Amino acid sequence: MTVLRDADLAAAFDRAAHSYDTLVAANPGYHGHLRRSARRLGLPHPGAGLRVLDLGCGTGASTAALARVLPGAEITAVDASAGMLDRAMAKSWQGRVRFVCAPAEALAEAGVDGPFDAVFAAYLFRNVADPDAVLDAVHDLLAPHGRLAVHEYTLSGRPLDRAVWSAVCRGLVLPVATALGDGDLYRHLWRSVVDFDTVDRFTDRVRSRGFDHVRALPLPGWQTGITHTIVAHRGARPGRVGR
Numbered sequence: 713m714t715v716l717r718d719a720d721l722a723a724a725f726d727r728a729a730h731s732y733d734t735l736v737a738a739n740p741g742y743h744g745h746l747r748r749s750a751r752r753l754g755l756p757h758p759g760a761g762l763r764v765l766d767l768g769c770g771t772g773a774s775t776a777a778l779a780r781v782l783p784g785a786e787i788t789a790v791d792a793s794a795g796m797l798d799r800a801m802a803k804s805w806q807g808r809v810r811f812v813c814a815p816a817e818a819l820a821e822a823g824v825d826g827p828f829d830a831v832f833a834a835y836l837f838r839n840v841a842d843p844d845a846v847l848d849a850v851h852d853l854l855a856p857h858g859r860l861a862v863h864e865y866t867l868s869g870r871p872l873d874r875a876v877w878s879a880v881c882r883g884l885v886l887p888v889a890t891a892l893g894d895g896d897l898y899r900h901l902w903r904s905v906v907d908f909d910t911v912d913r914f915t916d917r918v919r920s921r922g923f924d925h926v927r928a929l930p931l932p933g934w935q936t937g938i939t940h941t942i943v944a945h946r947g948a949r950p951g952r953v954g955r
């Protein structure tokens with residue numbers, strides 16, 4: 713199976729939105745790890761006066777992590793799937809949270825304007841057709857020296873980590889998701905991670921789009937070597953390579 717993209721992917725997320733929160737709640741550390749990545753933005757608590765973009769907010773798990781870590785910030789949460797976003801908007805939100813239905817590739821058209829002090833993208837980048845183009849858009853939306861945190865399944869490159877990922881998907885995630893009628897999306901999850909950049913490749917990619925202070929930080933538990941936070945600052949120079 714090839715990975716899903718664009719309208720097909722948004723439709724798959726629309727269909728799977730009903731079970732998304734249940735499935736991620738069964739993943740040990742899911743919410744705690746998102747909060748850890750939000751803290752890794754390194755912004756001052758409570759973030760009063762800061763503008764933060766949550767790109768690919770889904771049902772709001774990453775938005776909730778940002779709201780917990782930076783309760784004073786103004787959060788704009790964007791997703792291409794109306795079904796996922798409906799779930800997010802149905803939750804109760806304290807503080808200033810705005811939801812926008814738009815693809816990450818067309819933010820300006822949807823009225824999402826910078827500058828943002830930080831962009832958080834949790835489990836987004838391996839889903840987009842052109843990660844370089846989305847990194848460029850993020851770079852343009854950030855204030856000078858603004859922060860980026862990408863929380864993503866980015867494999868270490870060690871065969872053991874890849875084998876653990878495939879074993880978790882084959883043995884646990886796919887049987888449960890298939891029973892819930894969401895097999896297509898979770899087959900995409902499996903393949904999209906295997907096909908995506910390793911963590912070193914992704915940090916190189918982020919650097920090549922004009923970011924500096926780029927670092928990949930590990931996450932604990934079964935996700936060790938599988939999930940990372942990649943943090944970066946918007947560089948002073950536009951310096952992009954290869955576009």
Ligand SMILES: C[S@@+](CC[C@H](N)C(=O)[O-])C[C@H]1O[C@@H](n2cnc3c(N)ncnc32)[C@H](O)[C@@H]1O
Nearest residue numbers: 768769770773774792793796815816834835839
């Ligand atoms: C795996 S979910 C993660 C949701 C949330 N960030 C979280 O941590 O639970 C990925 C989300 O990215 C969204 N997405 C995928 N491709 C997108 C794109 N090109 N533009 C905007 N959202 C996209 C999907 O609709 C989905 O809601």
